[in-house]
Amino acid sequence: MRRPEQLPEETPVVFTTTEGRALGATRGRLRSSDLDRTVHGVRRSGGADATLLERCRMLLHRAPEHTFLTHSTAALVWGAPLPLRLESSSRIHLGTYAGAAPLVSRHVIGHRLDVAPSDVTTWGGLRVTSPARTWFDLASVLRLDDLVAVGDYLIHHKAPLTDRVEFAKVIGRSVGKRGVRLARQALELLSDRAESRPESRLRVLLVTSGLPTPDINHPLVDTQTGRQVRPDFTFPSHRLILEYQGDYHRTRTQWRRDMTRRARLESQGWTVMELNADDLNDPRELVTRIQRSLSR
Numbered sequence: 555m556r557r558p559e560q561l562p563e564e565t566p567v568v569f570t571t572t573e574g575r576a577l578g579a580t581r582g583r584l585r586s587s588d589l590d591r592t593v594h595g596v597r598r599s600g601g602a603d604a605t606l607l608e609r610c611r612m613l614l615h616r617a618p619e620h621t622f623l624t625h626s627t628a629a630l631v632w633g634a635p636l637p638l639r640l641e642s643s644s645r646i647h648l649g650t651y652a653g654a655a656p657l658v659s660r661h662v663i664g665h666r667l668d669v670a671p672s673d674v675t676t677w678g679g680l681r682v683t684s685p686a687r688t689w690f691d692l693a694s695v696l697r698l699d700d701l702v703a704v705g706d707y708l709i710h711h712k713a714p715l716t717d718r719v720e721f722a723k724v725i726g727r728s729v730g731k732r733g734v735r736l737a738r739q740a741l742e743l744l745s746d747r748a749e750s751r752p753e754s755r756l757r758v759l760l761v762t763s764g765l766p767t768p769d770i771n772h773p774l775v776d777t778q779t780g781r782q783v784r785p786d787f788t789f790p791s792h793r794l795i796l797e798y799q800g801d802y803h804r805t806r807t808q809w810r811r812d813m814t815r816r817a818r819l820e821s822q823g824w825t826v827m828e829l830n831a832d833d834l835n836d837p838r839e840l841v842t843r844i845q846r847s848l849s850r
Contacts, residue, residue: 558586561599568598568608568615594659606630606646610680613646617657622674622681624649624665625695628688631680632715634704635751637696649683667691670727686720693733693740698762701740703754711746718744747771752798753786755834760787763841766848768796774819783815785826792848795819795826825850 562577569577574584574597585591590598593612598604604612610623610631623631625647626640635641649665650656656664667673673687683691685708693701708715721741728734743761747770748754760768768787775782787796799812816826825847833840 558588559583565599567600568596568612570596570616607678607680610646613648613657613659613662614681617648618650618654619681620651620654621657622649622683623647624667624683624688625663625691628683629692629704631677631682632685632688632708634688634707636704637700640695665691673724684720685716686724689716689721690724690728690733690737693737695733698736698740698743699755699758700751701736702743702758703748703751705740705744706746706748706754707751709744709746710748714746745770749786750798750800752800752831752834756787756796756798756829759834759837759841760844763837765841765844766792779818783819785819789848792850793824794844794847795824796844797826797828799828799830 561574561579561583565574565577565579571584572595575581584597588599590600590604590608590612592598592604592609593616596612596616598608598612600608606627610627614621614623622628623646626636626643627645627647629636630641645661645663647663647665648657649667649669652666652668654666656666658664669683669687673684674681675684676682682688689701689705689708692704696704705721709717718741721737721744725734725737725741728737743758745754745757748757749771753770757768757770766789768789770787771784772788772790773782773784774788785795786798788794789796797812797816812828816828819826827844827847829840
């Protein structure tokens with residue numbers, strides 16, 4: 555098979571077909587299979603299927619300057635954890651300022667938003683809603699536990715992208731808007747110590763079910779080794795520990811470490827309840843089970 559001719563040296567990675575022709579590329583060259591044509595009227599050199607960020611970059615390259623990424627697309631740009639149905643969606647959410655015409659394109663969901671200047675920023679060359687505004691916009695499409703999970707991620711103490719103050723500011727200027735009531739509820743439940751989306755969802759379940767508030771990742775001293783361990787959830791007065799076991803615990807090495815860790819904690823008088831994704835799918839049964847353990 556004949557290899558496509560070289561693009562003009564000054565051709566950027568992402569460019570419109572108009573820009574390509576202005577640089578000397580022929581119409582035939584712009585239709586070559588080595589160029590990504592995911593977004594109509596835009597080309598990307600590289601050949602491989604475009605990632606979400608690459609598709610966003612291609613779309614924004616031809617979009618008017620008053621457009622920006624928003625909702626679940628913005629959340630994924632910031633790296634926030636979302637339900638699978640949103641993480642795997644091929645659609646890009648693109649916002650425009652109130653009064654401006656939205657961009658109409660295949661696989662694009664347009665939003666006209668009343669945003670403050672601080673609500674839109676640039677990250678990695680992409681125009682995107684700020685972390686706080688992104689979180690608030692998701693209040694209209696997520697359940698409470700998933701909204702808390704996004705908020706926990708955005709304020710995590712190790713690498714915070716925003717804080718509760720910024721969340722409160724967005725809520726304060728959004729009175730009467732869709733999702734504001736859920737956002738207020740979620741704000742009261744946020745923690746900057748949660749380590750994963752399932753942990754956040756589990757914490758919300760515990761709090762909203764009327765169970766005692768547990769310590770989150772609170773350090774305990776292993777009396778046999780003198781080292782600190784940080785269980786996911788600890789009920790000190792009940793000597794109960796809840797540990798969420800994600801898929802990374804399924805490796806042989808991690809599984810053995812978990813067994814040893816659990817045995818040591820139980821030898822010190824703790825009851826360790828290990829949980830997984832299936833437990834979160836039946837919250838009523840899970841709450842009943844935890845209540846039984848707390849009442850012992």
